[in-house]
Amino acid sequence: MKILVLNCGSSSLKYQLFDMVNEEVLAKGICERIGAEGSVLTHKPEGKDKYVVEKPMPDHSTAVELVLEALIDKEHGVIDHIDDIGAVGHRVLHAGQKYSASIIVNEDVKKVVRECFDLGPLHNPANLIGIEACEKAIPGKPQVAVFDTAFHQTMPEKAYMYAIPYEYYEKYDIRKYGFHGTSHAFVSKRAVEFAGLDPDNSKVIVCHLGNGSSISAVVNGKCVDTSMGLTPLEGLAMGTRSGDIDPAVVQFIANKEGKDINEMLNILNKKSGMLGLSGVSSDFRDLWAAAEEGNKRAQMALDVFCYRVAKYIGSYIAAMNGVDAIAFTAGVGENDHDVRKNVLSYLGYMGITLDEEANNVRGPERYISTPDSKVKVMVIPTDEELKIARETKALVEA
Numbered sequence: 001m002k003i004l005v006l007n008c009g010s011s012s013l014k015y016q017l018f019d020m021v022n023e024e025v026l027a028k029g030i031c032e033r034i035g036a037e038g039s040v041l042t043h044k045p046e047g048k049d050k051y052v053v054e055k056p057m058p059d060h061s062t063a064v065e066l067v068l069e070a071l072i073d074k075e076h077g078v079i080d081h082i083d084d085i086g087a088v089g090h091r092v093l094h095a096g097q098k099y100s101a102s103i104i105v106n107e108d109v110k111k112v113v114r115e116c117f118d119l120g121p122l123h124n125p126a127n128l129i130g131i132e133a134c135e136k137a138i139p140g141k142p143q144v145a146v147f148d149t150a151f152h153q154t155m156p157e158k159a160y161m162y163a164i165p166y167e168y169y170e171k172y173d174i175r176k177y178g179f180h181g182t183s184h185a186f187v188s189k190r191a192v193e194f195a196g197l198d199p200d201n202s203k204v205i206v207c208h209l210g211n212g213s214s215i216s217a218v219v220n221g222k223c224v225d226t227s228m229g230l231t232p233l234e235g236l237a238m239g240t241r242s243g244d245i246d247p248a249v250v251q252f253i254a255n256k257e258g259k260d261i262n263e264m265l266n267i268l269n270k271k272s273g274m275l276g277l278s279g280v281s282s283d284f285r286d287l288w289a290a291a292e293e294g295n296k297r298a299q300m301a302l303d304v305f306c307y308r309v310a311k312y313i314g315s316y317i318a319a320m321n322g323v324d325a326i327a328f329t330a331g332v333g334e335n336d337h338d339v340r341k342n343v344l345s346y347l348g349y350m351g352i353t354l355d356e357e358a359n360n361v362r363g364p365e366r367y368i369s370t371p372d373s374k375v376k377v378m379v380i381p382t383d384e385e386l387k388i389a390r391e392t393k394a395l396v397e398a
């Protein structure tokens with residue numbers, strides 16, 4: 001079966017077409033600047049040249065049409081007919097408290113995605129348009145929604161409740177939800193397999209460190225805590241997001257600078273984190289380069305990032321009363337050996353010893369702790385698209 005995986009962001013659409021016989025990627029690509037000037041589709045068919053389409057994409061449904069055209073294009077396509085696509089798996093941001101697993105889309109599921117527009121204002125509307133565009137373009141083919149929040153629904157109340165008046169939870173479902181769930185599920189499972197742990201007696205911490213970053217604590221395959229919250233703004237310092245701050249900072253700056261709450265949230269989401277602290281970039285490669293040239297603010301931003309990752313790891317070891325394995329994943333977690341080294345330098349007391357040589361080697365899944373380290377530390381590349389494709393296949397074939 002061939003499965004198309006769609007990930008609709010606020011102004012982008014990423015896709016991969018899988019042949020599930022051997023889980024091979026036939027083509028992948030991205031539509032960028034949807035709804036803005038200069039929208040462009042970059043299509044990469046396996047074994048063929050890159051194909052770039054510069055056409056107006058006023059909305060995600062036009063983008064879906066262009067993707068489907070590219071997939072069946074005589075020269076650049078990888079399938080003969082749109083009907084060759086057996087099912088579509090959609091990454092959907094927010095399911096509130098409604099779903100703790102992926103689900104085949106029907107009218108009720110679409111209603112839930114719509115009800116959660118408030119909780120995921122940038123992504124859920126785009127996700128729904130993606131679903132409806134596929135229903136129109138490939139009628140009758142099953143569509144599966146894979147939610148970013150689902151894996152974290154097993155968190156206990158004590159982990160997800162905010163200590164604010166209970167009525168806001170009752171009225172508006174205000175609580176911690178957590179994100180990157182597909183990645184945390186994929187990586188925590190692989191970590192257990194890779195380390196040969198007993199799946200029913202395992203404590204794992206997953207550090208998903210990318211442009212957006214989050215950490216989760218997973219006991220026996222179930223998430224018990226995670227760093228992102230009602231929205232992805234909570235938790236670690238990130239590329240452009242502040243992560244945890246004293247909420248009173250918002251009022252203070254708003255009053256001093258004459259900004260409203262939306263402007264403040266925009267600053268905390270888009271202008272803070274590594275970018276805001278360093279004034280250089282949100283990209284860790286740029287930050288290390290600047291730090292090496294003596295840029296103190298770039299070094300400080302990196303220090304803030306690593307310190308906070310280490311603090312979260314420490315707090316999750318306390319929450320789980322132990323840890324068997326720690327896995328690093330995503331753009332920074334997989335590639336940045338300096339970040340990993342810096343984070344782990346705080347954790348010697350926990351019985352963690354870094355294998356410097358292994359840490360410096362690039363490669364697939366591997367240990368970066370010494371054989372005698374009390375806790376196994378590893379790098380596990382994430383593959384959210386493959387996980388979405390697998391879940392889609394499993395549901396469609398069930």
Ligand code: ADP
Pocket residue numbers: 209210211212213239282283284285330331332335336
């Ligand atoms: P997201 O999915 O949240 O957009 P990714 O997981 O793709 O993010 O991570 C992107 C980030 O990974 C980049 O912003 C960059 O900071 C970092 N990154 C990618 N490659 C490297 C590398 N070789 N060394 C250090 N950081 C890297």
